[in-house]
Amino acid sequence: MAELAIAIAGVLSSLCGHQYFDPNVAICCQWSVTMRVAGLRTKCCGTTAFDPDSHKCCTNDNVVEKIAGKRTVCCGMEPMDPRTHKCCGHTVQPLVAGEDTHCCGYESYDPMERLCCKGMLFPPHVHPNCYGCDGMHEKPFFDNNKHACCEGKLVPAIVGNLTCCCKAQAFDPQDRICCDDKLQDRVGGDISACCGDKNYDPKTSICCNGNVLPRVAGNMTRCCNTRSFDPDTHVCCDNKKLAKKTRKSDSCCCGDEAFSPNKEVCCDDEVQPKFKRGTQCCEKKSFKSQKLICCEGSIQSLARGRKSITRCCGQKSYHAKKELCCNNKVMKKSKKKHTGCCGDVSYDPRTEMCCNGEPGPMLKEGTRCCNKNSFNVKTEICCDGRVYPNTMVCCNEKIIIDTNKEICCDGNKIETKAHKDDNCCCGNTSMNTLEGICCEGVPQSLEASDKTRCCGQLSYNPDKEICCENRVVPKIDSKDNWCCGDTSINTNLHICCRENKQPILTLVENTFCCRNKSFNGRLQMCCTGDVVDKRTPSDDYCCGKATIDTQNEICCEGKPIGVSDTDYGFCCGDDAGDTREQLCCNMKLVPKRRPDDDCCCGGTTMNANNMICCKGNSEPKEGGEFTKCCDDKAQHMQEKTHNVAWTRATILMRSCVVMEK
Template identity: 30%
Template sequence: MTTVAAGKPRLTLKLKSAAKDNRNPGGTVTIVVEKSAILLMILYCCEGGLRKKRDKKDNCCCGNTTINTDTEICCGQAPQPKTNGDKTKCCGKTSYDSDGYVCCGNKIVKKDSKTDNWCCGDKAIDTSTEICCNDQPCDSIAGPNTLCCGTRCYNPAEQICCDNFGLRKKTTADDNCCCGNSTIKSPDQICCLGTPAKSYGPTTECCGVDSYDTTTHLCCDGMKVNKQDKSHDCCCKSTTFSSLQHICCGDKVKVLQSGGPAYTTCCNDESMSVVTHLCCEGKMVAKNTNADDCCCGKTTMDAASKVCCNGNPQPRYKPITKCCLTLSYNPDTHICCNDVVTKKQNNSDYVCCGNTTIDTNTQICCMDTPQPKTGNQTNCCMKVSYDAANFICCDEGVRKKTSPDDTCCCGSKYTFNPDTEVCCQGEMPQERIGGPVLQMLWIQKLRFFCKNMLQRNACK
């Protein structure tokens, strides 16, 4: 509650007591103070508004709070302690002692000397006696004229920095550029392949290690050559010429063809018009059509519509064209068989068989005759295909196997396995018995037996 006494506003505060006693039965204490004094103790005016103090001694605003400027400094809108009275400064949002430290891009660096006033990398330097060269401190050997060359410093009156890492001692005091292991004065000199050379002004160029005036000379194969005419801008061996009127063909100056440089080229030692001719195997050949852009043997052709087959222009097919000797063909519809273009019997055919074609997935070629495949073990018996798993090719034709293991023919009817059988008299298979000697005896007996059987059958 507020009361007025002697014309001054007063503030009455009632505070609860921690304990009741006879003198204060209600548990409250009433304090009457000046209202303005209370406000000054707890509030501070910042940016046109009242702000609650962090501490009653605060006497300044800082960001969204308050500080005591006797013991604090405001750094980046944040209260920071004063480390050395008025020598305290801010580095970003942190305070530091400026007597012993330097602020380098929000980074506090310890001084090596009290006179240090700047940063160089992670070190402090005195800019009156040092300069910073790529984050490396360097003595100012030429005072305020000292310059950097990489991480080194130098006196520009005595040296030149070359490519930002090498120092060259000046050849003359006026030199201002590096040249190889030496120095030159530009624009009086230019550098030609690391060698100082004379400058003829803005028209100066290098020719090897020498310089020349482009208004009077040309550089031809590394040698200075006097221009035969001021309009000359090209070399032809040791001769000069104008590229607007001539062309150099095989070390000889030739006249340009109709249309000028854009329509003229060389064919060996001769000047040739690219509009009317092509250079084929070192000889000029007249174009058959204006669209021709390729040579084909001794003639020309248009590569967009034709293909060259052994020196003969042939029609081009889409999407793919192939050559069969001197003829072109479409591999989708034809095959080259024995140097002859042969029409496919089926679209899936891709192998030749005699004078026709086959699909090897379903057919086999037997003595230039297409035959069907009869299984995974299809073989040829002269002009006929057969299944080698169940049949054998004999002199007179295909014969069905007597046994699945049989691999040879015996006579005109039988087949046998030579690992377990022998063919008696070339007519009848018989089982092998015993070792090699005993087998020979059995073979002789079987031959005799077979011979007698044949004779008896003949008599009957």
Template identity: 30%
Template sequence: MIKSTRFQILVLLLMTTLSYQQGKRPATKAPPTKAPLPEEEEEEIVEGQPVDSDGITVPEEVESEFHTCRRFLDDGSVVENKYDQCTSFCCGGKILLKQESVKCCGSEELGTPYNEDTLSCCEWWMGQGKAYRSAFLRDHKYGCCGSHLITHSSQGCCYGDGPPEPFTKRREKCCGSNSVKLQSFFGDAACCGTTATFDRRRQSCPCNDGQVLNVRASKSECCKSDFGVQAPYIKGTQFCCEGSVGTVGKEFCCGSEIGTRASDVCCEGGIVVTVRPPDKTKTKCCGTTPFNPKKEMCCEGVVKAHVRLNTACCGETPYNPVRQICCEGSVWSRATDGTACCAQFAYFPEKQSFCHKGDVYFSAAVNGNAGCGDEFYFTDEGDFLCCNDRLVTAPGKDSCCDQEAYNSATEICCDGNIFDKGEGDVCCSNVPYFPRNTTICCDLGPSGHFHRPACCGGIGYDAAAGGVCCVGNIYEGFIWPSCCVDQGYDASTDTCCGATVHPNPRGSYLTACCGEIDPKPYDLISQLCCEGIAVPIPTGMNRKYAACCGDTGVYDPRTQLCCSGVPRNKADIYNTKCCGRETYDSSTHLCCDGESGKKPLIVKSNRFGDKTACCGNVAFDTEQQYCCAGVLTKAKAGVTGCCAGKAYDRTKTICCNDRLLKIGRNVPWESAKCCGGLCMYDGPQYCCENRIYMGNARSKRTCDKY
């Protein structure tokens, strides 16, 4: 068997060598292989290819513009190799020489090479592919499931977001594109996400993420956080804490963390702190310090001993708020020191004393019960008011305006000035006014009366009286008030083009701007803007169909042609064509207009019979003359081409990229073809990516040396 195989390989190599010498691509057949099992992947091995230690084809030296074959390794890295896509192909990260019947099953990155004569491909659009013996797939007992081979009688295929997977019927279930083992009788099984199944009679999957609970659905829920974390839990015995699950009676929720009762405590900010050494009495937190609330208390982040009835803090000092008073961090006795605070001291306001600027005064000593600046007065007499530390006489007045007193029922204070409410009941820029539908408060004061009040530059104006505000300036007396940058204008008589106001065309009220350098208005009803120039629409022409013809004419494309900027009527809707600025009947004439700068020529299409043609602006007889780049020469036998303005004999030379190349005597001129800028012998050679190849190798021979 070994000798026979070696003999076959030797014959194969000999046939390949002969094929190269004859200029034909070799038709290579793979050596016979042992029939694989349905589950086996069959990879075609190309004999005679150089391979590395891993069995990967070693690519030949190639140029930088060639393709790249990428191989993804298990560690996530990528190996890249250049290869010649005209002689080789990339499949599954491997580079293989092109051979008849050898194809890629799948993508360049994830596929598998195979011989399509004996194997068939099972592939998925994401790139995965494997080949199996064609006999299996011809038998209807087997089929493809993505890149897998399945037996229809006992297997099915799971389709989902990922590559398909086969599953065993009655033992597995499709969950998305995954096959998952059943946890119960087939009829009661359900998917839990895409990675697990559960028995609906005695299990549940509240989060649908593959986590199964051994309780019914009525006794479970999904615990979710605001950040997408989730976990299933059993109601009654467990609790939810921002996506985490705790045990009722043993643990507690602190913000988004779970703490253990008797060993942890929840501190401010949702921080769980472990009590060390363990102390079951410390159940609260002061900052990050656990403490016993029955014997201790927290005062401004400091743990203090809890003494008798001390239930509040005065700074860092515990005190009894029933018997004591806290004044700016100092503790005083309500019985002996005072019942109210004056700065950091306590005093008795009920003993005809009062607090003024942090000091305590006796009413009898200063002849008053309140202070104002350096003076004192009695508040209940109603004769004085304290206005910004200034004592003013205020009979019948109840409010202060800066340092003056006023009666808020009849007067109004606007920025330190007192006005009678008869002038207004609301302040606007230091003065009073009455807000109405016809008045308005602007930055420089109230304005009105207007039909439609508006502000411009701090001043009021009537927007309903033809007025407009342009960059803080008021313009009035217009029918259609508009702004042209900072200038007001009447759009019924003028148009703003390029930041300049222009008068409308006579009688026009619907305008637009025409031109880019110096735009001017034109009438949208009777004119068209053609290349920056306003051109009138001919009388009787439908505005809907009017189109520009150069920069001076307008035409109707339905019945006219635009010939070099001149409107021309169509004599025949199908055959009338343009020839320069004139028209002609294309069914009977030719237009010789091939050379710029010269007047085109209209000639009869049968002037020289069926040999009539144009060369630039001249008609000629193709049987007597030859046209090359607008120049007529006398016709000669074999002259059949034009190369860069020069006539040449196509039977002896070929034009490739505007270069004349010689055709060798061994190459039939019909088989001489261009490949990029070179000439090749089509048949023995072929062109790929503008490179010449013979068989499966690069060829440097051109048709002049063949």
């Protein structure tokens, strides 16, 4: 059981599946141990831990951010602010009509403007004032031979059921046309069409990106962005620019120039000649690929006219069977079988190894490089660029010739052996791992042969002892798996509270410490060091010697008080009030006279932005910041003048202020 214990932090006291954990820093989510992300407030969403103050658990155990604080709700797997959006079939939709917004399938709509029939949302012209539902179909409330429905209002039909609407106005579509909600006379008779907010005659004009333009080539006229053109004389390039044709066969663009793809090719925006066979581009030039090759923008000839044996080396071509490309330079092969470069010479990688620019023999047993030499990895070693027999040892580029006398420690320091058979370094000495164990640089005896473990600088037998913070503690029971003070405990049965052995209450995951005592976290809480019974199972905070549920209560001078909304609840002495409706004046709750009141005055409330309190009497600030109190009345301190009357008024006002003080 001890092998299953996992030290996450502090004292192990809870079990999650087959795994032990510290409930102060971790939480058990569906038999999976997860680190707490919000202390003891942390909650589970499937196997994921989350902070309930900033996140919410939605469908399919999906943790989402609270985008609207406590008001956030789930819409399927997504968070939603109900003040601005509505959930329609697990899809977040905008409130298009405020609180009157309805859902039609997966869409939100305004029931005063749109018609919904069994999940089918009709376009705006099928207005609910004029149409009802017949199953999934719309049903008019009017005779369309006598009336037309325009923006939800019935208007007389001008031409029976052929009447159309342009916003709220009915019209005869044979004489007029509605373009972008603008009613106008048809300029092309029955064939008139809209182009933006204007109509035009398609026989004489063409619509190009909202612009009415003349047909310069009759029915053959085409558009190029906002221009019309004759395709017999011009080509439209990328729907932006017009290029003039030099030949009738020109049909494509190359940069800003027109060309014929049957006779030419476009190479990097340059028109180049096209050959009968194998035409390719080499940057801005075309070439015959049967006779030439492109090497980094340079046209080169094929070796012996054969593409199969020609390769590129930088901007030059070369004969691949006779030459090699080494560092962008063409080099002749020393031997035909050479296929690689080694420095400035060629070599055969199958039988040779290239070591720092020098070819060396490839050995069957295994070959490596040592500076410019190759060596046998089974019989030799490389040390400081030199080859030595493998009976020696290389230690930080220094060679140990007699391994019976010296040993390499930490791969960089040569030390004299304490004993001939030592095979390991330990602190400032050496030891034999068959006879001892190294514990933080101190050789120790094998207390339990291969089971021996280290505890700081001490060795111990894990079957009989436990290591706790570099202290070896004897096991009281063989099943004990952790320490508690100077004794051992079994974390399935006990919990360690300030080095005091305490019993597990009901379940391991519900048992916590309160100073030196254990308590049941489902039914109790630890408040100022004392175990207190929860008033309700949902209580999550202490209030004096009692507990409260912070979702609907606040603590006022150690007394739990229920409130309608904790976002607006506040304390006034040992009583609680609502900031939207009350103020605390001299430790007493006083109802607000107006919702925007923010301070007390006498036995009532006022708004300090537009009122002033004069001896308990609220007076309007008619002079703004220049308003002052004189006894229980407000006075407007007017701008200074140079007459005597002003001087006397000022003296009188000051005397009033002094008397008030």
